[in-house]
Amino acid sequence: MNDSAEKVSLDERQFQAAVRCRSVKKYYGAVKAVDEVDLEVRKGECFGLLGPNGAGKTTLVEILEGLTRPDRGLVEVLGYQWGMGDDRSFRERISVQLQETQLADKLTVAETIRIFRSFYRQGRSVEEVIRKAGLEEKQGERVMKLSGGTKQKLALACALVSEPELLFLDEPTTGLDPQARYQVWEIVEEFKSRRGTVLLTTHYMEEAARLCDRVAIMDHGKILAMDRPELLVESLVGRGIIEFRAGEDFDETLLAQLPSVKAMERKNSGFVLKVLELNQTLPALLAEVEKRNLKLAGLVSRPATLEDVFIALTGGKLKDE
Amino acid sequence: MSESRIHHPLMELTIARIKETIREPEAMFWIFVFPVLLALGLGIAFRDRPPEKIPVAINSRMKDTSQIAEMISRSPRLKAQMIAPADLGQFLRTGKVALIISRTREINFLKSNRAENLQAQSGADLFLIYDPTRSESQLARLAVSDALQSGMGRKDVIALQDQEVKEPGARYIDFLIPGLVAMNLMGSGMWGVGFGIVFARTRKLLKRLAASPMRRSHYLLAFMLSRLVFLVGEVAAVVGFGWLVFEVKVYGSILDLAIVAIIGSMTFTGMGLLVASRATTIETASGWMNFIMLPMYLLSGTFFSYSRFPALLQPFIRALPLTALNDTMRAIINQGDPLFKSWLELLVLILWGSVSFAVAVRIFRWQ
Numbered sequence: 001m002n003d004s005a006e007k008v009s010l011d012e013r014q015f016q017a018a019v020r021c022r023s024v025k026k027y028y029g030a031v032k033a034v035d036e037v038d039l040e041v042r043k044g045e046c047f048g049l050l051g052p053n054g055a056g057k058t059t060l061v062e063i064l065e066g067l068t069r070p071d072r073g074l075v076e077v078l079g080y081q082w083g084m085g086d087d088r089s090f091r092e093r094i095s096v097q098l099q100e101t102q103l104a105d106k107l108t109v110a111e112t113i114r115i116f117r118s119f120y121r122q123g124r125s126v127e128e129v130i131r132k133a134g135l136e137e138k139q140g141e142r143v144m145k146l147s148g149g150t151k152q153k154l155a156l157a158c159a160l161v162s163e164p165e166l167l168f169l170d171e172p173t174t175g176l177d178p179q180a181r182y183q184v185w186e187i188v189e190e191f192k193s194r195r196g197t198v199l200l201t202t203h204y205m206e207e208a209a210r211l212c213d214r215v216a217i218m219d220h221g222k223i224l225a226m227d228r229p230e231l232l233v234e235s236l237v238g239r240g241i242i243e244f245r246a247g248e249d250f251d252e253t254l255l256a257q258l259p260s261v262k263a264m265e266r267k268n269s270g271f272v273l274k275v276l277e278l279n280q281t282l283p284a285l286l287a288e289v290e291k292r293n294l295k296l297a298g299l300v301s302r303p304a305t306l307e308d309v310f311i312a313l314t315g316g317k318l319k320d321e
Numbered sequence: 322m323s324e325s326r327i328h329h330p331l332m333e334l335t336i337a338r339i340k341e342t343i344r345e346p347e348a349m350f351w352i353f354v355f356p357v358l359l360a361l362g363l364g365i366a367f368r369d370r371p372p373e374k375i376p377v378a379i380n381s382r383m384k385d386t387s388q389i390a391e392m393i394s395r396s397p398r399l400k401a402q403m404i405a406p407a408d409l410g411q412f413l414r415t416g417k418v419a420l421i422i423s424r425t426r427e428i429n430f431l432k433s434n435r436a437e438n439l440q441a442q443s444g445a446d447l448f449l450i451y452d453p454t455r456s457e458s459q460l461a462r463l464a465v466s467d468a469l470q471s472g473m474g475r476k477d478v479i480a481l482q483d484q485e486v487k488e489p490g491a492r493y494i495d496f497l498i499p500g501l502v503a504m505n506l507m508g509s510g511m512w513g514v515g516f517g518i519v520f521a522r523t524r525k526l527l528k529r530l531a532a533s534p535m536r537r538s539h540y541l542l543a544f545m546l547s548r549l550v551f552l553v554g555e556v557a558a559v560v561g562f563g564w565l566v567f568e569v570k571v572y573g574s575i576l577d578l579a580i581v582a583i584i585g586s587m588t589f590t591g592m593g594l595l596v597a598s599r600a601t602t603i604e605t606a607s608g609w610m611n612f613i614m615l616p617m618y619l620l621s622g623t624f625f626s627y628s629r630f631p632a633l634l635q636p637f638i639r640a641l642p643l644t645a646l647n648d649t650m651r652a653i654i655n656q657g658d659p660l661f662k663s664w665l666e667l668l669v670l671i672l673w674g675s676v677s678f679a680v681a682v683r684i685f686r687w688q
Contacts, residue, residue: 065532066532067528067531067532067688088534088536089534090534091532091533091534092534095533096529096532096533098525098528098529098532100525101524101525101526101528101529102524102525102526103526103529104337104341104521104526106340106341106344106345107337107340107341111337111340114327114333115330115333115334115337116533117327118327118328118329118330118332118333118334119330119533119534119535120533120534126327142344158529
């Protein structure tokens with residue numbers, strides 16, 4: 001038992017993995033919250049778990065955080081396996097921000113950070129964290145009076161007092177207005193710039209695209225794809241999307257002759273083209289249409305996003321709008 | 322404010338807990354103001370008054386009415402009223418008088434004016450008409466008999482002297498104050514801790530703390546330690562109020578009182594932790610709190626002595642923690658007993674507290 005654990009830890013150092021899980025499974029009755037997940041987060045990277053509500057992201061993250069026991073599977077965080085040693089002192093090395101935690105209403109911002117600071121042997125000073133999180137003006141304010149965005153910044157500040165090696169963020173910006181979201185991103189980026197490793201869950205593509213070095217798309221407890229965001233988009237969708245409506249006399253065969261088209265599908269009374277290079281496909285399409293005197297309406301061309309990846313993989317939308 | 326040195330986590334958690342409680346005005350009211358108001362209300366309701374005279378009726382149509390009235394008025398316990406024969410029945414029936422003194426055989430007891438014929442016993446000079454199931458009437462019967470017999474010249478064969486107890490220490494308020502102290506320790510211990518923890522659990526704060534390197538025992542201990550701070554004020558408020566307003570003295574040592582208060586408070590804090598250890602909603606916790614505390618409010622002798630309950634229930638009642646705390650508080654405050662005399666009660670308290678705490682820590686749910 002001990003030997004194998006040590007062996008895995010040695011492998012770990014070679015791969016420089018901050019988080020590694022193999023065949024992790026967690027069912028709640030008939031609900032397969034996490035279904036045979038393999039995952040590796042490298043040291044120093046920001047890794048995003050992308051998926052809709054109920055995909056199993058939170059369960060997976062809480063298993064990695066040592067808060068939930070998996071039914072089976074191997075979990076290693078910074079080379080440590082939960083329950084194999086002193087969980088409590090291991091927690092000095094990681095930090096978490098949970099979904100929906102409400103901190104004590106009656107305490108002030110500074111008092112709250114102070115308590116969290118007292119749990120760690122080493123870390124930043126309360127003042128420094130307050131400054132880094134942009135909470136100077138709110139430090140004397142009671143938690144109950146804070147806006148959602150400020151509360152979230154406080155939750156991040158509490159997670160960052162210890163200068164953790166690894167930071168877990170579960171939907172750090174859900175429900176925040178754009179400005180607050182931007183401020184949270186800046187705090188995370190500051191942490192990244194100190195070579196900290198981040199594992200975050202989100203259902204916002206822009207968030208994943210902006211913060212994450214690699215993302216995994218998760219749905220129904222399974223990881224469907226995992227790569228750098230732009231590579232995922234490129235390999236699964238292409239770089240661009242062209243959508244348009246067409247008249248009845250539109251000759252479908254011409255689309256197949258266009259350069260750089262990766263895939264094509266009918267949608268309502270029109271077509272969606274997934275293309276590798278917009279600047280090759282689009283002029284060719286327009287030239288062909290003009291030559292044959294065809295009619296196009298509602299022509300849209302845009303870069304492909306993670307949302308398109310998600311739709312391609314699951315046939316569903318990432319968030320319910 | 323934040324410049325100061327960060328203390329030990331147990332200290333930081335305790336300070337935070339104290340701040341949270343102080344910043345909750347309602348909690349402050351229930352801990353400090355409510356028991357004092359209760360003591361004031363009950364103290365006034367049961368304050369000492371000269372014993373009331375029992376009203377008795379004398380038939381106004383007797384040849385010696387005034388002579389009898391004179392004899393009755395000499396009794397310190399009786400107050401005589403002269404009533405016309407036709408109204409006598411109604412006065413007795415409605416409880417305006419406790420007893421009728423009459424020579425007339427016919428008294429109207431019913432509204433229908435139908436006279437009831439009372440047959441005089443052979444040789445009886447006077448009728449004393451009363452309802453023997455009313456204790457007040459029984460007292461009147463004794464006092465009237467005594468007043469008339471001695472008025473007619475009976476000599477007492479033995480000299481008796483009444484010594485009325487009015488000394489502080491033996492009044493109802495003296496009984497009540499220690500009970501209120503104990504009840505308050507139970508209420509604030511259980512509600513304060515129980516609500517605080519269940520609230521933190523419903524808000525997922527417990528889970529967040531469990532994800533930090535905080536020692537879990539520190540969190541639970543902080544609740545107990547912060548209680549000690551409020552304890553001083555709680556006990557002082559009720560005892561001090563009783564002393565200032567009703568001259569309720571503490572006959573025993575203040576140190577003993579403090580020790581009992583601490584043990585009692587820890588007992589109920591432990592029980593509060595147990596109730597809160599798994600509850601995931603405030604409603605569940607609150608239901609359990611009431612389920613545990615309500616029987617003790619009734620049975621444990623806070624407002625009246627539990628010796629009135631059937632003998633069969635006594636062992637059960639005496640095993641309740643509030644009974645043990647009530648008895649010990651009374652032994653110290655009212656009797657001035659040294660602490661060791663209450664060792665059995667203290668053992669009961671410590672058992673309840675430590676077993677509850679141990680079970681609570683074992684089954685505690687952090688998420």
